[in-house]
């Protein structure tokens with residue numbers, strides 16, 4: 001028997017009592033089913049391309065096609081009952097006593113053999129960084145700076161290292177609109193990059209595949225960068241109507257000279273792993289077939305070196321630059337805050353989301 005109107009009304013009230021936020025994807029599904037159950041198939045005009053939120057909602061409702069009101073009601077009730085059950089059951093795994101686990105499974109943090117590894121774990125989205133992941137990486141770096149490990153590693157799961165900022169981060173407009181979104185993204189960017197500037201132990205990037213955007217720019221703040229020969233390094237900021245971050249406007253010219261840096265940061269020239277190594281952004285390139293084995297064997301050996309000596313050596317190498325790097329980070333974040341509110345940037349993001357543009 002299909003759910004009654006009363007079951008549906010109860011489910012609508014129950015949603016408001018959920019203990020955990022079910023996330024945007026589920027909320028969108030709930031919205032679409034609610035509209036279908038109460039109004040039937042989508043019957044309003046499609047919002048404009050730049051009206052991200054209403055367009056996403058419209059797409060979700062429209063995708064339900066001619067599903068009957070009764071079936072939508074039933075699906076809504078079933079979904080709410082699954083959500084209520086899971087928000088009441090205890091979490092399956094207790095977090096490790098000594099480390100606060102990331103909020104989502106898009107980031108996996110492990111410590112073994114004197115190495116703390118922070119792994120980007122969204123392979124289906126090429127490890128694009130969600131807002132939650134920026135927060136989780138900040139927390140992971142803060143914990144790693146105080147834990148027992150000698151070395152900290154950032155790497156990715158799957159065939160990509162990271163495709164940079166998740167472009168849908170810019171579509172979740174808060175109540176304060178675009179201006180507020182740009183303000184809070186700039187503040188988060190600044191905190192995120194500051195953690196890399198201040199990180200006190202050897203920090204190693206294990207670049208397991210192509211890298212884009214902010215995952216490339218922050219490499220100038222790592223101590224060592226190992227890359228597979230499948231990796232590439234791409235900073236398409238002009239294509240996106242944006243400008244450099246991660247202190248790359250300062251570190252890249254220093255590392256590779258101003259004209260090579262300009263070709264990457266102004267014109268979005270994509271470097272192969274070998275080119276990035278020749279220009280000093282990458283420490284060493286390994287054949288893809290033996291990449292993981294060779295890199296981890298080497299890191300395990302390094303992690304047995306006296307940790308305090310490594311910390312102190314890093315301080316001597318990096319400390320005199322810190323003040324400058326913080327100032328560069330502040331300036332880059334503030335310039336980006338303006339860029340994110342520009343038509344150039346909004347149009348580039350809309351093009352990607354409507355699948356017209358790929359890098």
Ligand SMILES: CCCCCC/C=C/C(=O)SCCNC(=O)CCNC(=O)[C@H](O)C(C)(C)COP(=O)(O)OP(=O)(O)OC[C@H]1O[C@@H](n2cnc3c(N)ncnc32)[C@H](O)[C@@H]1OP(=O)(O)O
Pocket residue numbers: 124125126128129131134163164165166167168169185186188189212213214215236237240242245352357358359
């Ligand atoms: C707090 C805010 C701080 C912001 C700091 C500023 C940061 C700036 C940057 O990082 S700029 C760089 C932004 N990144 C991009 O522009 C990359 C966009 N992605 C692509 O061009 C391509 O996806 C690709 C070249 C990385 C890979 O192409 P391909 O191999 O053909 O795979 P798909 O395109 O099919 O990708 C699979 C799947 O992943 C989704 N995806 C990939 N990258 C992103 C991304 N950056 N943001 C959102 N989503 C991404 C893609 O849409 C596909 O999803 P689907 O399977 O269609 O659901």
